[in-house]
Amino acid sequence: EKATPQDKMLFLKDRYKADHKMMILLNKEGMPIYISDAYLENFKEETWDQNYILKNGELEEISFCLNDASESRVLKRNKERNIVLLHRDSVPLYSDNQIIGHVITYSFESEDIFKYSHGQTFRDIIYNIVDGVLIASKDLVTLWANKAMQEITGYDSEELVGVKVGAIKSGIHDQRFYDNMWKKLSQGLSWEGIIWNKKKTGEVFPSWLQIIAVKTNDEEISHYVAIYKDLSEYDSPNKKLLVALEKDPLTHIYNRTYFIERVTSLIENPENTGTVLFIDVDNFKKINDEHGHLIGDKLLLEVAKTLTQLYPEGVIARYGGDEFIVYLPGECSKEDALEKLANLTSQTIYINGEDYELELSVGFAHHKNANKTLLDLIQEADKSMYKIKNNKKTNTISSSL
8 A cells, every 4th residue: 555645754853753853744734743842942832833034134034935846044033032143944754756754954153151050050140230231143233231231231132132233333433443443352352441332222331241252162152242341330440540541640631542543533534534633741840849749740731731722623632642643533724723723832731829831842643534544643643743842942932833
């Protein structure tokens, strides 16, 4: 007697039971007649047909046409409701040129990072810590976010999970910033630094971000773990850390590192124009040597305070020692930019009842439409400043500027 399609499917079912793959055997109507133990160890039976893809930054459930053989990469929620990345193969089964069923197999591309020994304890710990934690696949799809991450960003877990990492970018950092970050991470190294992201409300906020590449026993990257320390709370210890990282401790204006990072992002925007002023206090060493470091420090503090008042729209930093640097966004003529500084040198600064006259040398450089790098501008302004310094004969800004 000729075997029926049902008999053949039962035979295949018994045969597949000996296989240890994550597997689902469907009848010709597309209903499961066998789900392997390997599959059920990771997923609930009722979720066998729930597959997701990332579309337009959101997790979208999809259905597959079973008539043709196909393979794809899909996202699924496991028993712990964590998202994992899978490779899915679907093959139709034929008998007498008729489809009698289908076999679907899954293999992990990114396993659940919590599934190993003490995984639930680990999950509970990092879910409740005060720093935001986000776990992504090697392809940068968000798989899990803890409670603090949800509170920091304003997004629920369901809104973050399944979304490509980078959905909360602020727009402050340029592409080079991210390229350098991921170049380091792709080599299996860690990365840390200040990053500005955007909350669900649209508010931009700073974080101290540390990203760690998690590797398998074969030294292949399987996940990325990102830890966010929120720096936006004004009176928190984290805010003090942000200030320490951005500000010069003596003058309370920006430091050299932050200036370079901030202004580089402005200059690399082809729509922006701007001017760099490089300023040196010529007589600082003389005042410092004759009157002591305390007076010298107060002099630098007064210069920083005055520059902030003169250029409220600018990015102002102490570049090092007695050197200051100013970035003025937008169109600005050399005469307009330096006229204010000429007024500064004509004033007497009073410190502890004594008066001191400033002697400044200033260099100027201008950019338009990203035609120069910040290094180009600093070198140009520095060269201009030293030319003035060498030619100076009075204690005011040289008229040759």
